[in-house]
Amino acid sequence: MNKRTEKTIVDIAEELGLSVSTVSRALNDHPNISARTKEKVKKMARKLGYRPNAMAAGLRNNRSKTIGLLVPRISMFFPATISTVVQNKLQEHGYNVIICQSNDSYEQEVALTNTLYSARIDALAVSTTLSTTDFSHFDIFKDNNIPLVFFDRVPKNYDVTVVKGDDYLGGLTVTQHLIEQGCKDIVHISGPLTCNLYVERVAGFKHALQQHKIPFKKSRVFYQELTRDNAWQVCEKIFAKQPYPDGVFAANDTTAITILEYCRKINVRVPEDLKIVGYSNDPRAEIIHPGITSVDQFPALMGERVAEALLDLMQQPRQTPQRHAAAMVPIQLVKRASSEVAQADTKIKVNKRKKSQ
Incomplete structure (x- = not known):
């Protein structure tokens, strides 16, 4: 039984008798490639089951267009509302969101933070567990100037951008x-x-x-x-x-x-x-x-502020230390x-x- 092999743009190029660079440009809607060639390339890509390698593309341009969102429990009304707003807002700007829940476990929070860093996300937004008092597992984001925003449950003495309620x-x-x-x-x-x-x-x-x-x-x-x-x-x-x-x-x-x-x-x-x-x-x-x-x-407002903070931080040059800010979301009885x-x-x-x- 033959093991399935992943198809690449090289396979598409061979099938169509085109250069690899032409296929790459066609898949990315380059203006110098004709509409007829683009359609032909995309049709063959679908036929072969080709999947673009987002991680490889991210390595080339140092951007994955993916954001991490880490919350205690997605089942609770408050974080669920924030997560929905953050995802919708970031998708409007072309970003995908990976939502993870720590289940209020510090150990799981540490493991998920490392996993998201390994996934080469462009930024991370976090609401911590009830027991998180050591935030050193987030240092890897700070040390590499990867945008980091804490919301709702936030550190007291940790130099990061925070969005919190009053x-x-x-x-x-x-x-x-x-x-x-x-x-x-x-x-x-x-x-x-x-x-x-x-x-x-x-x-x-x-x-x-x-x-x-x-x-x-x-x-x-x-x-x-x-x-x-x-x-x-x-x-x-x-x-x-x-x-x-x-x-x-x-x-x-x-x-x-x-x-x-x-x-x-x-x-x-x-x-x-x-x-x-x-x-x-x-x-x-x-x-x-x-x-x-x-x-x-006002969880929807908090979600908007979190998304805005992420987008603002991602506009800053990656090589320079991040500017940090604090946003206070109002309350109402x-x-x-x-x-x-x-x-x-x-x-x-x-x-x-x-x-x-």
Whole structure:
């Protein structure tokens, strides 16, 4: 049985009796090659199953027209939205995007970074794992002046271009909102402090308490991976004994929705007894009842800023050190019935009115 061999432009040239240079130019739509010859060459290429070698072309011109995008989990709403926008934006400029997910594993992040470098990508955009504190595996990109952009989960002291949300303001805004709604005993369920997001949200939380002269209680703050199972376990601790808190600031919407579910189980009324605010404005927060107040991080805008930063860096000469910049994406509190009694009451009245009509 014959082993299949890859066809090259040499094979096309031999079949058509043309020079290799003519075939190459025809495949690349060179203006000096006639339309008739181009069509003949492309037809033969299809017949032979010829595939252009993008890597070889990249070696010749030092460009692969391929960008790497490394995210924690592609299944989550926030990184999924950013990935879609980045890919669409870069494709408009003729780039292909390789999207990889680290599954929030530092070891996998290191391995994928090395793989993407070996694939000769033109640039890399990264949102790191929750546990990444050593960024030395990205040095190979910096040392070779290959554009590198971090977004959302970003290093604190690593000289690179970053695009991030205003998480400090987010934490401050959420806590102020709960206080304005009458909350005096607020629980904050945070992610691990190895990640910049939660360091800044906790700082905003503490500052808001301080502004309103409410004491900060370590026992009312939990640091953990923000999964449903972990949220349920925290609820069992929070509601194990009275007095219950009157407000919860959850650092993601999965946690906020789980708390709402637990409250139903133990007959704690939301928002009358407990007010809940999440983070990220996941679509689920709007369709659940009562709707979850949450912080919109504008992932589409972040995706646009990431793509713009990559394109800007790639326009700089490869031989010169990269100019680095920082972009801050705004946040906005989206108020829903989980944190405002008046809003919840209005919703009930509207529903009653509809039934009576």
